[in-house]
Amino acid sequence: MNYISDELYRWFRIYNHFFINIIFLFQFGILSLFYSYSFEEKKWRNVVEISLILVSSYLLVKYLVFPESFFLLHYWDIYLTIFPIIVYGVVYLYNEYEKPQELYYANLALLIHFIIYFFCYLSWPLHSISFQHDYMEEFNKTFSIYTINLGYITYVVYSIILLYQ
Structure with a gap:
């Protein structure tokens, strides 16, 4: 990973913030789909899928409208992709507490x-x-x-x- 980020900086003068944005977006998408399929209640599946669509759409539109922001580190984007995953995990533990998991x-x-x-x-x-x-x-x-x-x-x-x- 260090080699790739060093080469990207040497060739294009971009930092590894590009990779961080991709990783957080990919991580959010994969884990949202994981929790969507893990919930038994349709209500929570819908909440996860709607938040996946809203957050992903927001970030993709932001990166398309302001492409230079894709190469910068934005704390708001990180919080926006991590906090819902924490909420999904807590809700999953709460809903599945008494059942064998x-x-x-x-x-x-x-x-x-x-x-x-x-x-x-x-x-x-x-x-x-x-x-x-x-x-x-x-x-x-x-x-x-x-x-x-x-x-x-x-x-x-x-x-x-x-x-x-």
Whole structure:
């Protein structure tokens, strides 16, 4: 992945924000379809499908009307694609709590992963602001160490739960 982003920057002068936008849009689409087929109640299937259509349409129209925004990192787009997945996961756990669940641990792992990363994504603007001020240098170092370690720990827990499933 680093090689691809380095080559894209060398050839076209675009950063890996292009890939981040594609990954979040693809991840949102795939996981929305997963939850749409996982819900037994038609009401929740419709909610997931409607939100999939609305969010995907919004992002695609935004990227078509403003193509330069596809090469920038927008926190709103990340929040818009991750938060519904967290809601789907919580609703799935709530609706299927008393029934034997085939994908209980997989859903739990996804939920833990996305909740932790959602808070990491929420902290990105604070992290980027701290680069602009010298007096925040110590905070920036400490904050990035904790955020990176939290991401690693979450990924290990996520992988262990998926292996258990």
